[in-house]
Amino acid sequence: MKHSILLVEDEKDILDYNKKCLEREGYRVLTARTLRQARDLLKTTFPDLVVLDIMLPDGSGLELCRELAASARIPILFLTSLNESQQIVKSLRAGGDDYITKPYNIDVLLARIEAQLRRMEQFKASDMQTVSPKLRLDSNNQRAYWDGEDLLLNPKEYRLFLTLLHSKNRFLSAEELYSRVWGMNTSADIRTVEVHISRLRAKLKLGRDLSPMTIEYIRGRGYRILITSKE
Structure with a gap:
């Protein structure tokens, strides 16, 4: 079993597709469609990486990103339909590590996730x-x-x-x-x-x-x- 990934995405088709593709690669996948569901999951689990949408039914993913940046050390990859320069900068300043805009290629998403996790492990090598x-x-x-x-x-x-x-x-x-x-x-x-x-x-x-x-x-x-x- 590979690392655990939390997908926070309100569009069910996208969420189900990404979950299926990640599980096929061996990842353990947790899912949430709202900020509230994501926060509830994070009370009892500590994923290795979060793939986070910005526009969610009960608020902005930027809120959750700021909370995680302040309390945890989890890489955050934004997956969003918002391609405006100002919004992208906001997502990165909130503590996001990288971003991908929709529509996207699933192979690109998988490669970005793998790269994030690989680099995270490499930088943990010494005391x-x-x-x-x-x-x-x-x-x-x-x-x-x-x-x-x-x-x-x-x-x-x-x-x-x-x-x-x-x-x-x-x-x-x-x-x-x-x-x-x-x-x-x-x-x-x-x-x-x-x-x-x-x-x-x-x-x-x-x-x-x-x-x-x-x-x-x-x-x-x-x-x-x-x-x-x-x-």
């Missing part, structure tokens, strides 16, 4: 390590600490942070980051990476005017992380 005198990483629990303070990174932000750290000051393009962190190559837009970079930058500031860690961006070269304080 606590000290990167600098003040920066420590707990790869097993996917947490980062600066001077003992938890940076409160979600799993995708942690993997993005770790990838930038391991680049050893080399610039990485958005496409390269997507390939390394999300586990897939893409020729699509790179809003997913840009939004996660923005969220990561905000958390690295630690509420200070001068951040001890900064993410530098140069057009045509990409991103790199700089630790400006090692005291």
